[in-house]
Amino acid sequence: MNRYSPATRGASFVRCAVALAIVASAVSAPNAAWAGTKAQLKASALSEQGTKFYLGGQFGAAEALFREAYKLDPVPGYRYSAARAAHKGGKLKVALADYNHVIDKYPESGMVVKAKFHREAVQKALAARGPAKPTAPVAVAKPEPVATPEPAKPAPVAKLAPAKPAPVAKPAPAKPAPAKPAPVVKPAPVTNPDAPAKAAAASKPTSIVKPAATPTPVVTYAALGVGVIGLATAGVFAASWKSGKDAYDAKYDDKEGVYIGEHDALQKEVEAFNNDLIVAYIAGGVGAVAAGFGVYKLLTAGEPGSNDSSETTMTLIPQRNGASLLVRF
Numbered sequence: 401m402n403r404y405s406p407a408t409r410g411a412s413f414v415r416c417a418v419a420l421a422i423v424a425s426a427v428s429a430p431n432a433a434w435a436g437t438k439a440q441l442k443a444s445a446l447s448e449q450g451t452k453f454y455l456g457g458q459f460g461a462a463e464a465l466f467r468e469a470y471k472l473d474p475v476p477g478y479r480y481s482a483a484r485a486a487h488k489g490g491k492l493k494v495a496l497a498d499y500n501h502v503i504d505k506y507p508e509s510g511m512v513v514k515a516k517f518h519r520e521a522v523q524k525a526l527a528a529r530g531p532a533k534p535t536a537p538v539a540v541a542k543p544e545p546v547a548t549p550e551p552a553k554p555a556p557v558a559k560l561a562p563a564k565p566a567p568v569a570k571p572a573p574a575k576p577a578p579a580k581p582a583p584v585v586k587p588a589p590v591t592n593p594d595a596p597a598k599a600a601a602a603s604k605p606t607s608i609v610k611p612a613a614t615p616t617p618v619v620t621y622a623a624l625g626v627g628v629i630g631l632a633t634a635g636v637f638a639a640s641w642k643s644g645k646d647a648y649d650a651k652y653d654d655k656e657g658v659y660i661g662e663h664d665a666l667q668k669e670v671e672a673f674n675n676d677l678i679v680a681y682i683a684g685g686v687g688a689v690a691a692g693f694g695v696y697k698l699l700t701a702g703e704p705g706s707n708d709s710s711e712t713t714m715t716l717i718p719q720r721n722g723a724s725l726l727v728r729f
Contacts (some may be wrong), residue, residue: 439472439473440472440473442469442472443468443469443470443472443473443478444469444473446465446466446468446469446472447465447466447469447477447478447481449465449658450462450463450464450465450466450469450481450485451481452658452663453465454481454484454485454488455663456663459485459486459488459489460485460489462481462485463482463485463486463489463491466478466479466481466482466485467482470482476502476505476506476509476511477511479498479501479502480498480499480502480511480514480515482498483495483498483499483502483515483518484518486498487518487521487522492522492525492526493526495518495522496519496522496523496526499515499516499518499519499522500519502515503515503516503519619697620694620697620698621694622694623690623691623693623694623697624690624691624694624695624698625694626686626687626690626691626694627687627688627689627690627691627692627693627694628687628691629687630683630684630685630686630687630688630690630691631683631684631687631688631691632687633679633680633683633687634680634681634683634684634687635680636680637676637677637679637680637683638676638677638680638684640673640676641673641674641676641677641680643673644669644672644673644676645673647669648666648669648670648673651666
């Protein structure tokens with residue numbers, strides 16, 4: 401037989417087609433497997449993010465992520481998680497349908513026992529609510545026809561008679577009154593105004609008054625010291641708050657939209673640097689008030705170096721969200 405005959409060429413064509421089919425199936429099988437693995441990985445990432453929302457109390461967002469994960473990888477765990485999120489969010493009828501789906505479609509799954517337990521709780525809650533009462537139709541009153549008002553006829557305008565001007569009275573000429581001469585006051589005799597005071601001073605014993613000593617600003621220096629310490633303490637705690645806040649913000653994942661780390665540890669970090677900020681506010685307020693008071697006393701107490709006889713008290717009163725400084729002087 402000639403190798404270029406039609407029969408030979410047909411057999412060769414069949415062999416080539418079979419070989420190409422085998423190669424195509426070998427190439428497409430890994431691609432299909434990789435597509436399934438990619439969907440499972442994406443579903444796992446969605447489930448992990450939904451768990452974070454669930455633990456944070458955002459049940460609506462968690463339910464949506466669990467349902468998206470179930471569409472990509474239909475395993476009973478994702479559908480059960482969606483039912484739990486709907487149950488926690490108050491969507492009892494939706495949660496009941498999801499529990500029934502898990503029980504009916506996956507009877508051999510380990511989620512069936514939990515689904516039955518929570519389904520009973522949902523059924524009891526729905527039974528306690530009772531059937532919804534139909535609302536009575538609201539009767540709508542027909543609007544009464546509005547009477548068209550007749551146009552008002554204009555009243556006749558009375559013609560006014562022209563007013564006659566009143567006669568103007570001529571003023572009588574005023575007669576000037578004769579001016580009376582002012583009485584002449586005789587000046588009193590001039591006496592020495594210092595004479596009585598000098599006489600009284602001569603009759604009394606002379607006493608020497610000592611000038612009062614200028615008080616030493618002891619309280620002033622104490623207030624300035626408290627102000628410096630308070631402001632320095634505020635600066636230290638403000639720097640600690642800034643450092644803690646930057647470290648917390650560095651854990652934020654822009655792609656996932658969440659903070660990376662355990663929920664309890666992140667909550668403790670937030671409380672720690674918020675406490676530093678509160679202490680910085682309190683210390684800064686106390687330091688500012690004390691420094692201002694010290695400057696005021698320094699400007700009004702005179703030259704330093706004498707005794708301070710003034711009584712000044714400063715009381716720190718703790719409040720619910722801070723503290724108050726009471727200054728008495």
